[in-house]
Amino acid sequence: MLRVHDLTRRFGRLMALDHVSFEISAGTIHGLIGPNGSGKTTFFNLVTGFLPANEGKVFWDGRDVTGLPPHRISRLGLARTFQNTSNYARLTVRENLVIASRNHIESSALARMLHLRSARSEEARHGRSADALLERFGMRDLADVQAAQLPGGTQKILGVAIALSTNPRLVMLDEPLAGLNTGEKAQLMTILRGLCADGLTLLLIEHDMKAIMQACDRITVLSYGTLLAEGTPEEISRDPATIKAYLGTEVA
């Protein structure tokens, strides 16, 4: 579904990503792990068009999407979240999701600019879908709360909900569990597995090994920008290079 080929990005002399190639197949939960600074977020930024790649190509459904701007990537059904909380702080939770429903829009541009009935009723529909999504996240009663007023963990979850509102087929999550408490973590993982059962594909960056090993179908390991290993959770947990990379950083 998503395939990257020789993806490379340098920051000055630093090789943040060095000829990385792998593939994510539809309907799976794919994990992307690696020590701090190994290039995971850079990978996201390259795939979603936030940074230009120095070399390499990104294929989405067989189509070359390298170098497309972020909004074009998003419109193709590839959503992402950010490592830090990211939302529209001044808007309410529901408004955040409605804004993020842009890819569902069918009314004409003029109707949306002049606040005509067709645009208004469409927006109301998007509001109802937003409520349905919030229901799923157990945040229905927070719909009218301003995003800035939510606690940090809830804002993180809101980020995932925003990504899901964009009508994606693949969602790339950058450390969604960081900053959540144990209960929230379990809840979010259940939701994510449910989404996957509904046919969504997930790419998950995570430092929480237990969660990753339980949830993922396949795992890719990065270290210093290079692809270290790839395989099922069992294979990865036994892979000597991976163990060394993680132990190495712990010693350092």
Add this chain to the structure above:
Amino acid sequence: MLDINVMQIVINFLSLSAFYGLFAVGLALIFGVMKVVNFAHGEFFMLGGYALWLLLAAMPGVPLWLVFLIALVAGPLAVAVLGMLVERLIFEPTSDNVFGGFIASLGLSYVLQAVAVLCFGVVSKSLPVMVPGQIQIGGGTLTYQRLVVILGAVAMMVALYYFLYRTRSGRAVRAASQNRDAALLQGIDLRRVGLMTMAIGAAMAAVSGVLMGSVINVSPYMGLEAIWKAFIVVIVGGLGSIPGAIVAALLFGLIDSIATTLGYGQYVVIIDTVIMLVVLAFFPRGLLGREAPPLDQGQVAADDAGQVRPSRAMAGVLALAGAALLAGYPLLASPYYIGVGILFLINLILVISYRTVITMGGWSFAHITMLAIGAYATGMLQSRLGLSFWAILPLSGLVAAVVAVAIAVPVMRTRQFYFFLSTFAAGEAIRQCFIQFRGVFGGIEGIPFLSPPEDLFGLSFMDTTNYFYLALVVCVVSGCLLYLFDISRTGRTIRAMSENENLSGAIGLDAFSLKILAFALGAFFAGCAGSLFAGYNGFVAPTDFTTQFMFKIIAAVVIGGNRSFWGPILGLLVLTLIEELLIDANQLIPLFWGLTIIFTVLFIPAGLEGLVSRCLARRPLRKWRPISDRRDRDATRA
């Protein structure tokens, strides 16, 4: 005339670059450390010029060179003290909101100009040449005065270099400009560094003022003319980069010297701007601008989150009452006040449409230029094509929108200060086009003798009362359309987008197009206002579209507040009242406007609208809530 005097080009190049460099490096230094563009830098320069003039007047009979030397020491010292005062009173209190600091410095610039006018008069003073004489070098003429400028600039650069790289304080300044947080951790006193930087930057501006005082005439507005060049230089060089400023100063010195020597001196502003736009199109952060994190995000102030707004019904009632009041206004007012009313309505269209531009996250300085384009389009379409005013009115708006899109394409990739400064430069260049391309636009005289709109429904628009109603209708229609846009899904999306551009890209919003939409829409209505303006005046003159006019629009938005649709209207009302109350002492108007701006930025940052909604909420003061974890670092970087 193919006999080009290369030596003269070189000499002019050196002396121009010296002046640009001296002036712009101070600006770059201040930006580097404080991250704020000091708009009043030009006024520091002007004060340097006046220092020389004052000393000349105070010491008759003393040899010129001695006065000159004294001025070179005393002028910068006095201005440095002023600079430190400005740092303490304006930049330090606004250090968490650099854009506020910038707007306040804009206010300060007007205050200083007004003070200069009050103390010294509007008329420019021509000073005697301080260092008379000249030498011939290889066929070129170098006056000693220019030689002094060149030597002075070189001396200042060497001194600055020595200070920055060889002294303890200089190292602190450099550390602070590289990374404020890290500098703080190292125990550097940022307040002291700020004071020092402002003192040095202001002194450098004053030195160039003293040096240039007898080359160009000293006048209250000399700073405004000079700062334009400094902006171009620091934008092209890269904001905050001293080497960048020097490189760009050399570049523009060369270009300007070639253009002037070849006899194209009057096109310099236009040429420079085109170069700037080209550079920005490829290097949105200037030639040597430090590569900031590629995904850095403008600051998000969740300041008035949870603010109470007047309900929509209440706003509607107030708007209706306002419109009714305006409709009855000509029945009560004298012809003079009907004229004031017409201009008020035109300004009203301008501030409302300006707010539409701002919602996309950039403060344009070219809005009055859009008014000018509308006015010129009206003049040309009427005098050349003989179209009816009623066709011209929307066409003028369209022309302005098209020009807006054209300049937006390079400019819109820039952010914050770059956007403001580059629109400032682009606006000035377009105004220069109107003046310089005499054959097309009529030069400084503009386009005279426009006929008023054709009669409609038996109403003649020669009659000012009828013209007032015409303006009112256009204003109400524009207001309603822009209000609809403001509450529409697209309008709200644009406002949200400006708050978090990264996220907007990730959810499929095309930020670039949305910004251009807001910019062009604002320009369209400003262009229509320009058409009304031209029709009312009966002529179009480039001198009507001044920086002061632009300042009024910005002031209205700052004073009123820009969060809601109504803020700028409130602000314009206040400004117009000040203007009419001070009608007999109109030199005081810019002074009061400037002071009001500074006061607003420092004490009511949400503007009058914030005050009003606070009163409506009947809560004396909202509980202060810390902005949850550094939201401005929304970037995707780890």
